[in-house]
Amino acid sequence: MAKEIERKFLVANDLWRIEVQRTVRLRDGLLAFSDGRKVRIRFYDDRATLTVKGRRKGISRDEFEYDIPSCDGLVLLADHCDGEVLEKSRHHIQFGGHEWIVDEYHGILAGMLLAEIEIPTECTRFMHPPWLGPEVTGKQKYRQTNLIKAYAQARSSQADG
């Protein structure tokens, strides 16, 4: 088990792009969500993981992540997420002694960028890189579960229209 403590920000400009050290393509699907807990299937390139995230307490939550066979991951993503799969490129950037990630969404959320820093304690201080926008930690709209819902709704409107 890990404790996930992260702060999330919008991105103000494109300066982060020249600092990227590593990029991984992620595909996320939501298997189940109830009472603030969620269970997610994720592909990091070709590596599949199953993740249980506990209820949030402030900006932290318990996280349990396990590698699973990628053939299982493909079936879970295709048949058990109601097609609500989110794709993004996760860019890793070092700044001020911490690792930042910038998530660049694809598909219907293309153009959306979110920056995150994972910190060891809730009160850990860190420098803000020059490309950082306003903080959105804890804002409902920017939680991935809600982004996935927005994605599904937008897709369903497209299908209806």
Add this chain to the structure above:
Amino acid sequence: MAKEIERKFLVANDLWRIEVQRTVRLRDGLLAFSDGRKVRIRFYDDRATLTVKGRRKGISRDEFEYDIPSCDGLVLLADHCDGEVLEKSRHHIQFGGHEWIVDEYHGILAGMLLAEIEIPTECTRFMHPPWLGPEVTGKQKYRQTNLIKAYAQARSSQADG
């Protein structure tokens, strides 16, 4: 991934007890449940597993089960199932060339017995042992998710009373 195809029955009498070949103590907790899918943490004695069960199609459903470290399992069961943990003894019995299980519930559901047979196809035929009661396959009331809810409600009534 496995395909779970099972039929479930009540138990008519105690004759099954003399046929038991093996008994395992199970503890089940429901981590998340949405849109007919469920994610469960289970202890088989000291072995912990995380299981994703897909939506039912008739009497079958996809099932994905993974071993996880038992220290994680203990935290998941204690902190992430809202205390809704179901305990039962699972008795294994051979009859007519098939393996039957009889689940004997403990705690607030003590006294409840359910028999199950897992079969390779939906139309596999099997002999009924002399202790078998009426079939309850597909009956909402006897689904474990609903048994867990009933358990939680009964416990909450006890606390209120």
